[in-house]
Amino acid sequence: MNTTEILKTPRAKHLQSLDDKSYFDEVYPADKTAGDRHINLEKKEVDTTGPSVDGLWDKFNPTIPTAKQAEKKAKEKKDKIFRAEPFQVLKNAHVGTQGLWDADKKWACNLLHSALPQDLAISIFGQYVKKWESVMLGKQANPTANKGVNKANIWLRHRIKMVMRAVAKFPVSLNELKHDGLRKQQAALWSDKCRTNVVDGAEQGQSWIDVADMLQKIAAEWKFVAKASAVSLERIEGESDAEFNEREKEAEAGFVIARLVDADWWERKIDTAYRQFCEHCQILNGRVRHGVSVYLSDAGLKDCRARKNANTLALSKMVARNEQTGEEIEMLDIVKGSMANPAIRRHELMVRMRGFEDLAQENKLMGGFFTITTPSRFHAYMKVKNNNKTWSVENDKYDGANPKSAQQYLSKVWAKARAKLKRMDVNMFGFRVCEPHHDGTPHWHALFFFKPEHEQIIKFVLSDYFTQADREELNVNNLDFALWNKAIKDDIQTDDLFANELFEEESNHIFSVSKRIAARVDYKKIDPAKGSATGYIAKYIAKNIDGYKMADDEETGTPADKTAEAVCGWASLWRIRQFQQIGGAPVSVWRELRRLDQTEQELADKKAEKEARDLAAELGEKYVSNKPVQSLIDLQKHKDAMEVARISANSNNWGMYIHAMGGLFCARADHPIKMAYKTVGNQYGEVVKKLKGIATFAKTMITHVDGWVIAKKQGSEAVLEKEAQLPWSSVNNCTGSMERSPETELDVIEQFKKLGVELDPALLVPAMAGAQILTGDGRKASLINTDLGLQMRVRELEDASSVGWEQW
DSSP: OOHHHHHTSHHHHHHHTSOHHHHHHHHSOOOGGGTTSOEETTTTEEOSSSOOHHHHHHHHOTTSOOHHHHHHHHHHHHHHHOOOOOHHHHTTOOHHHHHHHHHHHHHHHHHHHHHSOHHHHHHHHHHHHHHHHHHHHHHHHSTTOOTTTTHHHHHHHHHHHHHHHHHTTOSSOGGGGSSHHHHHHHHHHHHHHHHHHHHHHHHTTOOHHHHHHHHHHHHHTTTOOOOOOOOOOOOOTTOOHHHHHHHHHHHHHHHHHHHHTOHHHHHHHHHHHHHHHHHHHHHHTTOSBTTTBSSSOHHHHHHHHHHHHHHHHHHHTEEEEETTTOOEEEHHHHHHTSTTSHHHHHHHHHHHHHHHHHHHHHTTOEEEEEEEOOOGGGOSEEEEEETTEEEEEEOTTOOOOOHHHHHHHHHHHHHHHHHHHHHTTOOOEEEEEEEEOTTSOEEEEEEEEEOGGGHHHHHHHHHHHHTSTTGGGGTOOHHHHHHHHHHHHTTTOSSOTTOOOOOHHHHHHHHHHHHHTTTTEEEEEOOTTTOOHHHHHHHHHHHTTTOTTOOBOTTTSSBHHHHHHHHHHHHHHTTOOOEEEESSSOHHHHHHHTTSOOOHHHHHHHHHHHHHHHHHHHHTOOOOOOOOOOOHHHHHHHSOHHHHHHHHHHTTOHHHHHHHTTOTTOOGGGOSOEEEEEEEEOTTSOEEEEEEEEEOSSOEEEOSOSOEEEEEOTTHHHHHHHHTTOOEEESOSOOSSOOOOHHHHHHHHHHHHHTTOOOOHHHHHHHHTTOOEEOTTSEEEEEEEETTEEEEEEEEGGGOSSOOOSOO
16 A cells, blocks of 8 residues: 555544544553563563653653643742742841742742732732731840731731732633733623623523623622713603603613613723723832822823823814814813913813802801821721821721722712712802822812801711711720710700800810811811911812822922822822812802803903903012902893803802802702703714703803714824834834744744833733734734734833823
8 A cells, every 4th residue: 555545544533533642542552560660572572762652752842741840840930930039037047937938938828829910910919928027026136025927927828818819800811911912802701701692692582681680690709880971761652651661761772772882982991900900009009009009090191191182182183173163172271271281270170169259258257178098997098197207007907899899888988978968958169179198099078158157066076977987996995976966956945056155165076076086177267367268178179180289299398290190190080079069059050141142342352361461460469459349239130140140250250150040058950050951862873962052031042052073083094094104123024914823923923022012921921913002112012914014113101092001
């Protein structure tokens, strides 16, 4: 038989179908009676020197290690990864200390390697080594002391539990979320999973409500919840309440399904969750605190800058275009003239705050300033001051909470306290400012105005509600607050619930309790003789926007305009609302009033005032306006409510605007001017409200006209096409698809190494697929096939619309 005929035999075909190990075992069958050795057929006896068939396979295929070899290799790998050592302790240590470290290191490495991603495990191991060294140095200084020798091990177990709780939010490996390309891929996979379930549910005849519940369970694996906009349906004639409610539920379920099968919805959710997780890991690793990086980690701040620059670049290439008239407005100009401009936002907040203060003086109201923070378990690090030196130390009570959960706690407690005050018919108004501590934990500063007789009850209610959690750490108990409450209500022997003249004993008790809870709720009465209330809160407004006219940040001692960037990045990352108005008329109507056309005289007056203000600034003089003040009473005699409010808004007179809207404590339903909306459809098929203008009972003023679209500048496509041609660097000269041959992969790894990027197997796959990879110097590199072969493009970070970071 020739070779071709031999290969066609059943035996040959069978052997060709086997893998290498199965082929070897079948061609060289082992003699089971020979034990570990094979039979020497010539001597007809067991060969005591040669290997068995299994031994031959291991000899010629050393890639399959034995159990002992695998254990040794794993140890070498761990030793290479976890390289930190307590050199100061081991330098002059005896054998017992070295043995203890070897045992503890092995335990810690095994625990970290099995529980956490590598990058995060290495960082936590470094902290563990420092703590272990600190404990052992203390023991060397005092050999008889045995207390706290396991402190480092206890800390490590506790820290791993906190990190694992954070990691548990993701149903996939973190390596599959490392950069924006992988996150986009996961979004597509999970939206497809939901789409498949919708098809299966339809084939099985399930209702929309059942299908939506099933998809919500899929989203719950990521701790996501899909919420539809407020459903507004018209009742069908003859429809019962039960039928209408069922139809409303089905419509809401349909809108939920529309979100959960949308890859963009998933991508936004996954991207936000992953970025917050990365920053949370930075907090856990001690990289967000005094002395390191306050408010926001260095990686988080870098990411914030990159995203901001990317948005600016994108806006610079866009215009708002009126399709009817052809008019175009630069998008950057629109943004600079909106509330997105920090200077405009700060000016408006100061105008509103000053207006509230003027109204308080008119109505003989007093001001109180509250500083409210969370219980100790929300704080990762604490600041310690001694001999004019400040440093941060780890908080033993910290339970792994992130800034978002801390803000949710404050908001929940505030809702209860405000509801309590409303039930007691206690009114107040003012502003609440949310800002971070040095470790990123949020706290509130609130300036409220209220009647003097309400001071004690407001102070009591806020103090009571915000100290109910973990009250014992403040050295107070429920009895202390019961006595405080009794002092306000009963001890005065009066029918006035809000009497604030207390007997000396009760006053001393309230003072004592207030002092003990100052770390959680601190209250200061505003004294007009010492300065205005607006001036008191002005620094908190400036600090959280742009640091305007502030010398140094109190937390860091660095220029406030620099730390303001970190504060804004912190608020953006954790989706935290920095400023909230309490009471008064809505600012949305105020802003729409300022969009209305002004008279020629008003425009001329504003131009003249601006010129006079600029001239005073050039001369270094203080500008004093000589513009006549218009009386509210005179305006109301000759103008309608809309015009009075418009003049107030254009004059930056918040107090007059509040009066035009019905007064300080006018219910929102009774305001003479309200927002006007029209109904439109959104991308999920819902009928939602879209702002149209403002309206009174008699007329509606349109402030948002139709016909405007956001589009690219003419010629921007050509600019983008030109950019797409450079700069490139050649990887190799192969063309066609990006095949993962060993040679190509080595070339790719080498090219990325030149950019400061070490491509591990997890990153090599998306890199070969053309994903953008963030480099060490803040640029993005990606691969693409061209006529010249596989090429690498390196782009400046500002060109990216989505930026992440590879390391925790």
